[in-house]
Amino acid sequence: MKPFELLDAVALPIEQANVDTDQVLPARYLQKPRANDFGQFLFRDLRFLKDGSEEPSFILNREPYRASRVVVAARNFGCGSSREHAVWALYDYGVRAVIAPSFGDIFFANSLKNGLLPIVLPEDVVADLLKVLVAAPGSRIGVDLAQQVVTAPDGTRHAFHIDPFPKHCLLEGLDELDYTLSQMDRIIRFERLYDVVMPAMP
Amino acid sequence: MKPRTLYDKIWDDHVVEEQPDGTCLLYIDRHLVHEVTSPQAFEGLRLTGRKVHAPEKTLCVVDHNVPTSDRNLPNPDPESTQQIAYLAENAKLFGLEYYNEFDKRQGIVHIIGPEQGFTLPGTTIVCGDSHTATHGAFGALAYGIGTSEVEHVLATQTLIQSKSKNFLVQVDGKLPDNVTPKDVILAIIGEIGTAGGTGYAIEYGGEVFRSMSMEGRMTVCNMSIEGGARAGMVAPDATTFAYIKDRPKAPKGAAWEQALRYWETLSSDDGAHFDRVLKLDGAKLPPLVTWGTSPEQVISVNGRVPRLEDIADDNKRRAAERSLAYMGLSGGEKVTDIKLDRVFIGSCTNGRIEDLREVARVVDGKTVNAAVNAMIVPGSGLVKEQAEAEGLDKVFKAAGFDWREPGCSMCLAMNPDKLSPGERCASTSNRNFEGRQGYKGRTHLVSPAMAAAAAIAGHFVDVREWR
Numbered sequence: 001m002k003p004f005e006l007l008d009a010v011a012l013p014i015e016q017a018n019v020d021t022d023q024v025l026p027a028r029y030l031q032k033p034r035a036n037d038f039g040q041f042l043f044r045d046l047r048f049l050k051d052g053s054e055e056p057s058f059i060l061n062r063e064p065y066r067a068s069r070v071v072v073a074a075r076n077f078g079c080g081s082s083r084e085h086a087v088w089a090l091y092d093y094g095v096r097a098v099i100a101p102s103f104g105d106i107f108f109a110n111s112l113k114n115g116l117l118p119i120v121l122p123e124d125v126v127a128d129l130l131k132v133l134v135a136a137p138g139s140r141i142g143v144d145l146a147q148q149v150v151t152a153p154d155g156t157r158h159a160f161h162i163d164p165f166p167k168h169c170l171l172e173g174l175d176e177l178d179y180t181l182s183q184m185d186r187i188i189r190f191e192r193l194y195d196v197v198m199p200a201m202p
Numbered sequence: 203m204k205p206r207t208l209y210d211k212i213w214d215d216h217v218v219e220e221q222p223d224g225t226c227l228l229y230i231d232r233h234l235v236h237e238v239t240s241p242q243a244f245e246g247l248r249l250t251g252r253k254v255h256a257p258e259k260t261l262c263v264v265d266h267n268v269p270t271s272d273r274n275l276p277n278p279d280p281e282s283t284q285q286i287a288y289l290a291e292n293a294k295l296f297g298l299e300y301y302n303e304f305d306k307r308q309g310i311v312h313i314i315g316p317e318q319g320f321t322l323p324g325t326t327i328v329c330g331d332s333h334t335a336t337h338g339a340f341g342a343l344a345y346g347i348g349t350s351e352v353e354h355v356l357a358t359q360t361l362i363q364s365k366s367k368n369f370l371v372q373v374d375g376k377l378p379d380n381v382t383p384k385d386v387i388l389a390i391i392g393e394i395g396t397a398g399g400t401g402y403a404i405e406y407g408g409e410v411f412r413s414m415s416m417e418g419r420m421t422v423c424n425m426s427i428e429g430g431a432r433a434g435m436v437a438p439d440a441t442t443f444a445y446i447k448d449r450p451k452a453p454k455g456a457a458w459e460q461a462l463r464y465w466e467t468l469s470s471d472d473g474a475h476f477d478r479v480l481k482l483d484g485a486k487l488p489p490l491v492t493w494g495t496s497p498e499q500v501i502s503v504n505g506r507v508p509r510l511e512d513i514a515d516d517n518k519r520r521a522a523e524r525s526l527a528y529m530g531l532s533g534g535e536k537v538t539d540i541k542l543d544r545v546f547i548g549s550c551t552n553g554r555i556e557d558l559r560e561v562a563r564v565v566d567g568k569t570v571n572a573a574v575n576a577m578i579v580p581g582s583g584l585v586k587e588q589a590e591a592e593g594l595d596k597v598f599k600a601a602g603f604d605w606r607e608p609g610c611s612m613c614l615a616m617n618p619d620k621l622s623p624g625e626r627c628a629s630t631s632n633r634n635f636e637g638r639q640g641y642k643g644r645t646h647l648v649s650p651a652m653a654a655a656a657a658i659a660g661h662f663v664d665v666r667e668w669r
Contacts, residue, residue: 016524017517018396018496022635027616031267031281034242045637050623074517076397079430080635081614082332083239084348102397105366105432106332110348163364165225176350177246180358183219183227187255187360190218190229 001115003173007096007143008151009069012060013133019073020080021107025089027081038085039093064138072129072141073100078107078118087114097143099150101126112166113176117143119150119160128152145171205471207368208437209403212343212468216326218360228363231325232342233355234311235262235298237289238616239330243353244292254296256359261320262293262300265310269618270579270606273303278618296356309582309608312336312550316420317584319449323438323465328355333550333632335426338435339419340442341468343403345432367477369402369431370470373410375485380665382560383418384552384630384649386410387425388490392500394480399431402478405470406436410484416445417556424551425632428497437469489665491537492634492647494525499634501537503652503664509533528636529644530624538662540646544627545576545657546639547603547650549613552630553581555588557650562594564654564668570602571660577604577619579611603657615640628656 029041047058054061077100078086087110096116101123111118132153133139142151150158169176219227254260267282277283293300301308312333315321321337327344328334330352337344351361371390404426411419419436426434443462446452453461488502510533513519526533547561570576578598580586586608589595595605612619613631621627621643630653634645651665
């Protein structure tokens with residue numbers, strides 16, 4: 001994972017609530033090996049027509065939004081399927097942060113493991129951001145993870161929460177697995193004790 | 203000791219290490235692996251030369267990609283073929299138990315775990331699939347994970363997790379005839395919304411769940427994620443123990459007795475704290491049908507599709523406008539006037555033997571409507587075998603249903619089973635999202651009995667009045 005850097009980028013407004021991971025990445029692309037650019041499948045059925053041409057009304061196909069690296073979405077973004085491919089699609093497209101009032105739990109966890117920062121801000125703040133981004137296409141949003149601050153297009157700063165461990169991993173570009181592997185002795189000790197207490201659970 | 207919930211107890215028993223901020227290293231007892239969300243995880247292990255830490259706690263099966271037609275015919279999709287072959291190869295390389303598409307134990311991952319006795323009360327169970335909460339029916343802490351976490355579990359048999367809050371959903375009363383577990387969970391989702399359970403582990407309690415079969419409890423827990431909760435569970439009881447006893451992987455002899463003593467402690471203590479409580483009266487629930495593209499958009503079978511002008515909440519009205527357009531509905535239609543092109547009976551929600559018995563009861567001696575293409579996909583090879591031993595397949599075929607091989611099938615359209623654009627389907631699966639069952643396909647979620655009756659009538663009917 002690459003370290004998470006300071007962001008100052010065009011932001012894409014998604015006003016629809018409950019955008020599920022089937023919308024972010026339809027199931028028929030789950031067979032593709034990771035070596036593919038999953039960015040091309042991002043919002044596939046909303047973004048493209050059956051013949052492969054662009055759906056002109058979809059917001060990501062409008063010029064200033066094409067360069068988006070931040071997504072601002074209504075509540076419960078990324079609900080539904082556990083497919084990490086949805087995160088890969090956003091990341092490969094170039095998105096590094098998603099701001100919403102709430103997220104699907106599994107999508108939230110998957111994002112943190114792939115260098116995509118999910119940021120929870122209050123519903124009214126997100127509603128205001130959405131209005132600005134729709135009214136002024138191409139508006140930029142700043143994200144400073146170290147300081148835990150989002151900067152709105154008008155310069156207003158909004159603090160956000162993130163747990164210390166995933167923050168550390170994102171900033172340093174660390175893989176959780178490396179950390180846990182350093183704890184294997186502890187895990188093996190747990191297993192020995194556990195096997196005594198719970199012999200019925202081999 | 204402070205009173206604890208069922209979730210608290212299972213959590214506490216599995217904490218390997220807790221950080222000052224509450225982040226825990228949680229031990230995982232059971233890992234189910236399928237072909238779609240595991241390739242990159244195995245690739246990660248291979249690239250770093252790592253091993254699977256506890257191969258005996260891992261069970262692999264193919265389900266998402268496999269066609270449900272004759273298994274001896276070649277898979278038409280080369281990428282699916284490749285994913286299936288890769289799982290077989292990885293199972294061999296890492297020494298993992300694997301059920302391939304010719305094994306009669308093969309089936310949907312959430313159906314085969316319980317069948318084999320791999321799913322046990324008090325265990326932590328994960329799988330790279332959001333419907334893993336199904337196993338919570340046994341009083342296990344079970345939830346879906348992403349591919350990075352699949353690799354993490356393979357390598358360390360643990361996950362780094364923060365604890366969820368506790369949510370009690372209590373449904374008392376006695377369900378009316380022909381109102382099923384599927385209607386119960388759809389009613390709960392309709393009540394709390396698709397984000398209502400976000401950040402929570404749900405415990406389903408009350409008379410309705412106590413008197414429910416294991417199959418029914420699995421249907422309910424299965425759709426916890428549709429209400430936003432990663433995990434849903436029911437405390438184990440005599441029904442649970444009777445289901446598990448003598449399953450191939452269940453403890454035997456003295457180990458069984460010892461396990462029982464532990465399992466009997468697995469219920470929420472009196473006075474345990476729940477952060478949220480929802481109570482419903484089971485006796486008042488009707489059969490339900492989803493009319494939109496979110497599982498929370500449900501309505502009674504004898505109701506009407508909502509009209510936009512009747513929806514007060516701005517957000518809900520905007521969502522409904524989009525859903526109605528996608529579903530080809532204008533609002534105000536009677537649910538029983540909605541005509542169907544397809545019926546799909548199966549999936550990890552409703553692909554078990556009890557579901558198939560329900561369907562057989564409804565369709566016995568009747569004929570599928572000429573305008574409807576109706577398919578029944580058993581959840582596993584063992585479900586198929588049992589159904590055939592009971593003669594259910596003959597009832598289905600005589601009525602004109604297509605009786606197929608086990609797999610995920612048309613629940614998610616990543617195999618040859620899918621809807622064509624515009625086709626309308628009554629489905630016993632779990633998601634009615636746009637495109638879920640095929641590009642531009644239209645899905646109405648219902649119980650097996652409702653789907654069966656709709657297949658015969660060609661439109662929805664109130665199964666309570668079915669003769």
